[in-house]
Amino acid sequence: MVKEKRRIAIITSGGDASGMNAVIRATTRYAIYRGLEVYGFYEGYKGLINNNFKMLDSNSVGGIIDRGGTFLYSARSEEFKTRSGQKKAINNLKDNKIEGLVIVGGDGSFRGGHDLHTQGIQVVGIPATIDNDIAGTDFSIGFDTALNVIIDLVSKIRDTASSHERTFVVEVMGRNSGIIAVNTGIACGADYILIPEKKVDLAKIAGQIKRHRKGKRHTLIIVAEGAASANDVASSIKLLAGHEVRVSVLGHIQRGGSPSALDRVLAAKFSKKAVDLLLEGESDCMVGIKSMKIVKNKFMDILEEKKGIDEELYKLVHVLSM
Ligand code: ADP
Ligand code: F6P
16 A cells, blocks of 8 residues: 655745745755655635645746745735634645644744644744844845845935935835844945834934035935834924935835845755754744754744844944944
C-alpha cells in the first residue's frame, strides 16, 4: 500500500509585503524536499474559511521569486476573528487532512494563529510586513524592499527639492510604528523625522528652516503616517516659517516591487526553519532573525511585547543632518 504523504498548508495574510512569493516558493520546495505535500490557501484566513486552495508542486511556484505581492493573494477577514469563523477554518483543514499551517503575515495574523493553536492546529508563523514592527525579529519580510523603494523615490524628490530650494514633507507608512520613518531618515539623509513614538516641536523646526542653514538647498522632513498627516505638517511649517512647502505622500507604492536580495535570502532561511519546526512538532511560534541568527519565538511572547524604535538611530538622524 502507498503511504500517504503528510500535508501542510500555507497562507499569506494581512497587508501584502514584497518577498511573500519568495516565501511561498521556498516553503513549498523545501517541504516537498522533506517529503511533505503542500497546499496553498487563497486570501489568507478567508480562503481557509471558504476552503479555497490549490495543491502546490515545484512547478506551480516557479517564476515568482522576483515578483512583488503574493500569488496566493491576501485579505483581512473579520469572520475569522469569530469562533464560528475559526471553526469553519479548522474543519476545512481537518477534512483535507492538513496537519500543519505556515502563516505568512504580521502580528494580527499571528493572533489568529495562536487561536488556531489553542484549538489543536499546529501553526508556525513567518513575519512579513513592511512595517517591521514585530517583536522577536530584527527584520520582517518586505521591510528591506520597502526601504529600497522609498530611498529611490526620496532621492528623486531631493533632485527637484534642491533645484528649487524647497522644503519637502514626505509621508511614509508604518501604521502605528516609526520604524520605517527612522530608517528612511538615516538612509535618505533627512533633516527631521516625525514619528508616533516621539513628540516634536514644529515651531522649533520651522524656526530652524527659516534661518536656512548654510550650504543647504533643500530641507527634507519625513513623517510617519502614525505621527501626523504630511499635509497638516506642511501647512503648519508654511504658516510658521513663512515659505513654500511641498508634500509627497508615498502611499502603497511602498508595498510593491520586486523583493530585494535581503528579503529573498531571508525568505529562504525563514521558510526552511518554519518547515523544520513543523516537522519537529513545534507550534504556536514564529521564526525570526536576531543578530544574524535564525530564531524561534513563542507567539504570545512576541505579541505581548511592543517593538520600539532604535533610539540610537533616531538620535543619529538629527546628528547626521547638522
Ligand atoms: P497583519 O497580519 O499584517 O498584522 P491584520 O492585523 O489585518 O494584518 O490581520 C490579518 C488577519 O488576521 C485579520 O484580517 C484577521 O482575520 C486575523 N486577525 C487579526 N487580529 C486577530 C485577532 N485578535 N484574533 C484572531 N484573528 C485575528
Ligand atoms: O501593515 C502594512 C501597511 O502598509 C501599513 O504600513 C499601513 O498603515 C497599512 O498596511 C495600510 O493598509 P491598507 O492596505 O489596508 O490600506
